[in-house]
Amino acid sequence: MNPNLGQDDTIAAIATPAGVGSIGVIRVSGNHAISIVSQVFKGKLQEFESHTVHHGEIIDPSTDYLIDEALVLVMKGPRSYTGEDVVEIQSHGNPALLQKILSVLITCGARLAQPGEFTRRAFLAGKMDLAQAEAVMELIAAQSNAAQAMALNQLRGKLSAKIDSVKEEILSLLSQIEASIDFTEQGIDLCSYGEIVARIDRPYQSICELLSRYEEGKQIREGRSVVIVGRPNVGKSSIMNYLLGEDRAIVTPIPGTTRDTLEERLNLQGHIIKIIDTAGMRDTTDSIEQEGVRRGEGALKRADIALFVLDVSEPIHLEDITLWDKITCKKKIIILNKIDLPSRIYIEAIHTKYPTDPVVLLSAATGEGMDDLKNKLVALIATKEESEPPHISLLRHKNALERAKHAMNRALQLAIEALRGVDFVRPSEGRGGIERETNRPPHWVDEFLAADLREALDALGEIVGKITTDDILDQIFNQFCIVK
Ligand SMILES: Nc1nc2c(ncn2[C@@H]2O[C@H](COP(=O)(O)OP(=O)(O)OP(=O)(O)O)[C@@H](O)[C@H]2O)c(=O)[nH]1
Ligand SMILES: [Mg+2]
Structure with missing residues (x-):
């Protein structure tokens, strides 16, 4: 996004497609949405309750000239799509009329929205994660029932929930390994390598399963x-x-x-x-x-x-x-x-x-x-959209999952080697049991494991947008149509 365009601006755009329709919708979002629309709407907009609809006249305040009669919807933040105050104007669907209303709103202090800016604001306000924001665009573009169902599942958080549960498993293992590193000096083992292997393998398999659904997801999408x-x-x-x-x-x-x-x-x-x-x-x-x-x-x-x-x-x-x-x-x-x-x-x-x-x-x-x-x-x-796991269909998600898979695979191989090492030098029975601290692989093994798990977590975080740069956000939201 253009860095000169502020997040605090109140933005406006025509929400309905170009062309003549029986109604047209203009959406305004931001701290000043209500006060800006108040200038063009004859009525006490400031006093209206949130989530109410009102009929009235839209005028050009500089001339008092009547532009149209319209319905105005007020949705006060944070209970709105963007989390900010949102006002929607439903006027007659004449493109020239809609342009006129939009330009009057801009004269009154609104700024024309950038592509994807409404959804970007919803994401930044924590209304949805990045995978859900992308699903909004997918849903708008979906051309078949199956593609719609897939996008809707993603919008409703099915993919995000799956990614979060995989992250949760990795995070709980990572915290245990990191605690182990801290206690190495005292010779305290918090979990065995056998257990570590099993606990890496589970999320690793989930990642592989998600990746295995990419081709099908892409086919559904395209x-x-x-x-x-x-x-x-x-x-x-x-x-x-x-x-x-x-x-x-x-x-x-x-x-x-x-x-x-x-x-x-x-x-x-x-x-x-x-x-x-x-x-x-x-x-x-x-x-x-x-x-x-x-x-x-x-x-x-x-x-x-x-x-x-x-x-x-x-x-x-x-x-x-x-x-x-x-x-x-x-x-x-x-x-x-x-x-x-x-x-x-x-x-x-x-x-x-x-x-x-x-x-x-x-x-x-x-x-x-x-x-x-x-x-x-x-x-x-035909595919069953309700079946587990959800489909992934975007290259960005696939790339991130592949990075996570490689990191998890590295961790898995290392843990398996460490497990074998412990078995090879198991002390003989009857001499006071297994002296694990003397047979444990060197402490750097745990540090390498922790680094790989962290890398996998970062890659998964990119999908839902927990770890995201402005450049990535720009790339994603610039593909949107303006009004979303
Ligand atoms: N009786 C009958 N004729 C058919 C049928 N299907 C195609 N034909 C005829 O078979 C001939 C070849 O049909 P095409 O559809 O051009 O066959 P094609 O496989 O595309 O042929 P190429 O482009 O040369 O590879 C035409 O004369 C068709 O009218 C059918 O079900 N029954
Ligand atoms: Mg032919």
């Missing part, structure tokens, strides 16, 4: 990519067109019609997917087609889900089998297309050969089997 592959002429482009409901790709009876990959976005029962049609895969000497096949193979490698299309009206080709071996994505559907024609494939054999992959009998010509294809596709895409 939409999954679904690639249609098969040898030439099996009906890939026809399937793409049917799913899109339009003649997007060229379809002809000539094998090798599609030359380039073709991408479109599609909303399938509330799930956004990126569907990609590819050139038919075959060995060819045509250099344009070769490039098309190469691009198709690249799309197949990057895709989350593959739709592998076979033509039932022809026997299985060698090209079908070669292509099958190239499909490495975990999720796939086998489509047996052209079932309106006499079948020359023994369908049972497909089920037997690929027992775990869903198979759809389809006709892109008549539409038969399309609902089955959509349902099977949605079943592959």
Whole structure:
């Protein structure tokens, strides 16, 4: 944020999207929000109770000119989004009118809000942590039900709660190790290395679990990519067109019609997917087609889900089998297309050969089997947002978790080595028990362990914003739309 712009300023912005609407909302936040709006609103705003709505006239105080009739909502801090006094003006949704009200408010002492400044203030006031603030932006941008559910979970603190519980475990171990360091001279052990290993491993596993959900979280956020592959002429482009409901790709009876990959976005029962049609895969000497096949193979490698299309009206080709071996994505559907024609494939054999992959009998010509294809596709895409642990979908969170994971792994390896060392020099029975202080690894082991645990805590703290620099805050909040 521009360092010349003060945190104490009262800020204002139009909250509703650009364009004409039946109503438009202007939001004002800051210590002087009520006194500034009082100058443009005819009515005793100062005396209104918090969280009440009032009808009145909005005027230009320099001329007394009536601008509009509006509803005004008063929310006094700290019980407001930003924690400060907030006033919202609901006027008619004419963009010129809204601009006029905004400029009058600015003349009266408000400042135009920077992108993300309302949410930044909410974060600085402790109304939400950083992961929740980011969730506000994610929720505004979410394009599918699943992405909305994921952002809402994050906003409601599910990710933050998980991070906090992992931090709590690490912190309690760290404080015990630090106490151990202080008592080393007296030969007092506060916990054994066996226990330390177990207590590092638990949060370490939780971090790994969170990281393992990143790819899926990213796919939910950005939409999954679904690639249609098969040898030439099996009906890939026809399937793409049917799913899109339009003649997007060229379809002809000539094998090798599609030359380039073709991408479109599609909303399938509330799930956004990126569907990609590819050139038919075959060995060819045509250099344009070769490039098309190469691009198709690249799309197949990057895709989350593959739709592998076979033509039932022809026997299985060698090209079908070669292509099958190239499909490495975990999720796939086998489509047996052209079932309106006499079948020359023994369908049972497909089920037997690929027992775990869903198979759809389809006709892109008549539409038969399309609902089955959509349902099977949605079943592959759908995730249970309530399941543990929460998804992470932002690169910033992934990077921080990776740093935490490395630090925890270092600590884990060191603790395991220390544990082995104690076992190797265990004194013989019957000589007064185990003299642990003489067999303990050197004191620096505990100091290194403490340093690694602290590093992991710092990295986790960055996610929820306990340890954050102004630069990081700028990077995050600058991505917001102004009014949030
Ligand atoms: N009878 C019948 N014909 C189909 C069906 N699906 C596609 N076709 C026909 O099969 C031919 C090839 O269809 P496309 O959709 O172009 O096949 P493609 O796999 O995209 O082919 P390339 O782009 O060459 O790789 C066209 O003549 C389609 O009309 C189907 O379900 N039944
Ligand atoms: Mg095609």
